[in-house]
Amino acid sequence: MRVREAMTRDVAIINAEENLQQAARMMAVMDTGILPVGDEGRLVGMLSDRDIAVRAVAGGKGPDTKVRDVMSSEVMYCFDDQEIEDVTDNMGDIQVRRLPVLNRDKELVGIISLGDIALTDGSGAATALRGIARPSAQHNPGGA
Template identity: 55%
Template sequence: MSTDVQVAAPDNTMQSAARAMADIDAGFLPVAQDDRLIGIVTDRDIAIRGVAAGRPPETSIREVMSEEVRYCFAVEDSDTVLDNMSDIQVRRLPVVDREKKLVGIVSITDLASDGDGRRAGKALGDIARPSAQHSQAV
């Protein structure tokens, strides 16, 4: 897991979030307010819900972020996290402690390099299967 996590505020703009993602070479930022995780913004959220919908770069992240936050706990083993990622079809998850404070981000790549590559490959296949679950059609 990565513990050096950049967090966006809901009032940050799409442009600032995109710039932050470019700076850290990531496509995902947790969104927090008052130390509480309230959403996730991805490069896809910005592209589909923002740019494709005609929103200007000054649009707040709150308007394009995903409010349904999926996460895992720091104490969970990698098999459980991989199964969870497969089930909910995501490539990365915020990691929280028992008090639900953000402590890091875990990605499918982290899990593939730290364990059974075949298991991570199967999980990635499940994550990539077609589904309306994450559709962002405009």
């Protein structure tokens, strides 16, 4: 099965120059914990509710802080024509629960989440979750 068959297509994008209050409101209305960030038609980052809590609020930044200042700029993504099995393996390896989905012209066409995958392939979601749930080097510096 291809990613395009399981992904969520209705994706809102927030501009990198918008502020965190606007982003949080958008997340609340859409009932989501993550937003793709765009700038001049390009995907330039992802903003999660965790980014807002940890990078902004915990760091003393206010609601007028620009999305650009707290977003994750290293964007991992997949393509809509990739096999779900390959993508779930990758999600486990890089320890993410959601990935933006691009077409081959590198335009954002959706988001794939573990929930989307679970609805189509429960075993694939379980495999990815095992990889995601393992302690990363940041949380397990000794390696054991």
